[in-house]
Amino acid sequence: MSYDPQFEEPQSHTGTWIATVVLIVGFILGLLIFPPLYEAPKSDASSAVLFVGRFHPILLHLPIGALIFLVVLEFASITRRGEMKFGPAALLALFVGAAGSVVAVLAGIMLSREGGYAGGNFSLHQTMGIIGTAGVLLSLVVRLTAMGQRNWELLQAYKALFFVSFGIMSLGAHFGGNLSHGSTFLVKHAPDVIKEPMVKVEKWFLALVEKPKPAATPVVAPEIAPVPKEPQVIDPKIATSGPVPKAAVPPVTPPPTPSMPNPVPTPPIPAPAADDKFVFQHVILPIFEAKCNKCHGEEKQKGELRLDTFEWTMKGGENSADKNIVPGKPDESVTFQLISSPEDDSEHMPPEGKDQLTAEETALIKWWIEQGASSTLKVSDARFPAELKAVVDGLVKG
Numbered sequence: 001m002s003y004d005p006q007f008e009e010p011q012s013h014t015g016t017w018i019a020t021v022v023l024i025v026g027f028i029l030g031l032l033i034f035p036p037l038y039e040a041p042k043s044d045a046s047s048a049v050l051f052v053g054r055f056h057p058i059l060l061h062l063p064i065g066a067l068i069f070l071v072v073l074e075f076a077s078i079t080r081r082g083e084m085k086f087g088p089a090a091l092l093a094l095f096v097g098a099a100g101s102v103v104a105v106l107a108g109i110m111l112s113r114e115g116g117y118a119g120g121n122f123s124l125h126q127t128m129g130i131i132g133t134a135g136v137l138l139s140l141v142v143r144l145t146a147m148g149q150r151n152w153e154l155l156q157a158y159k160a161l162f163f164v165s166f167g168i169m170s171l172g173a174h175f176g177g178n179l180s181h182g183s184t185f186l187v188k189h190a191p192d193v194i195k196e197p198m199v200k201v202e203k204w205f206l207a208l209v210e211k212p213k214p215a216a217t218p219v220v221a222p223e224i225a226p227v228p229k230e231p232q233v234i235d236p237k238i239a240t241s242g243p244v245p246k247a248a249v250p251p252v253t254p255p256p257t258p259s260m261p262n263p264v265p266t267p268p269i270p271a272p273a274a275d276d277k278f279v280f281q282h283v284i285l286p287i288f289e290a291k292c293n294k295c296h297g298e299e300k301q302k303g304e305l306r307l308d309t310f311e312w313t314m315k316g317g318e319n320s321a322d323k324n325i326v327p328g329k330p331d332e333s334v335t336f337q338l339i340s341s342p343e344d345d346s347e348h349m350p351p352e353g354k355d356q357l358t359a360e361e362t363a364l365i366k367w368w369i370e371q372g373a374s375s376t377l378k379v380s381d382a383r384f385p386a387e388l389k390a391v392v393d394g395l396v397k398g
């Protein structure tokens, strides 16, 4: 059924059709070449891919602008008369929005190849971004067909499809915003009537894709046969006063006493390769580098905090000056407080949705603070808890 009886010129959209087909083929090829991943990429991406990827946060503004403008145009063309006037403009805005979405999605996938993207916000962002874009492309095909056939009913179907796709894409965009600004950014200053339902809806979506987290992950020591304490412990603070099995103590070595510590430290476990390695430099710092320093390094200092040298780490940031690390007291150290808080806590570090510390990494940081947060303690002199040794080996070897 024609919606435009007066308008007799046949409407041909050959050029737009060709461009649309190119766009769809490009989208599908792009997804085949860069399939969306939901876990850490297995291999390192080329620098060209990473270069393009970083344009994602810039590129995404084009489809946002074009599609919001299209919403306005679709309202303006709600009547047949409006459609005659604004239909062609709507088609153009739709095409620009669709093309921008395709480019932004592909750049986004390339960005994700940097690694460090995981969790519910990321999964929802990626999935909804792709589905929303597919929906907008389909909308484009339907609008073109409806316009070509002057089919008013089909045009209404197009509008329904477009608004649903736009909704999915907006929601997906929101979870992307959470990735770069943290989950609480948008609603932080909202009045409670708005905040509570929004937070509830968001939690509901996240619960769809997130696996239940293990409750407050204490590091469980693997079941190991009790090992007799080594007698040559020299630091009375470290030497926990557990009962030492008598038979295991060689009679020649007198037990250490706090008043008379053995002045000559015998390296407890000889580890020649690790002789020149320091606990902070080679165990703790690599954790910060991997999980924190995209935001707390040389280039960015969120919360005015840097964690890329010992001095900066001890100095602290905006709200953690001189108490970011309190030697011997993890519970008073802001870094430990934030990494050990529940992941959905608004202050938790790394922010929700970012690559999280493992339980062992958290335990290592805690242990290092407990041992006095030294920068000079050597790996070979350190007595790591048995269950953390494997992780330490991995970090030291790099």
Ligand code: HEC
Binding pocket: 288, 291, 292, 293, 294, 295, 296, 302, 303, 304, 305, 316, 317, 318, 319, 320, 321, 324, 334, 335, 338, 339, 349, 350, 351, 354, 357
């Ligand atoms: C994606 C970026 C990001 C990552 C990754 C990240 N942080 Fe943060 N961090 C922030 C932001 C943003 C703030 C500021 C929060 C605020 O001011 O409300 C912050 C603040 C902090 C603060 C408080 C600083 C102060 O004095 O106010 C500490 C401590 C901290 N982060 C530690 C860490 C640690 C440790 C890691 C890694 C295990 C980490 N962060 C990973 C973004 C990040």
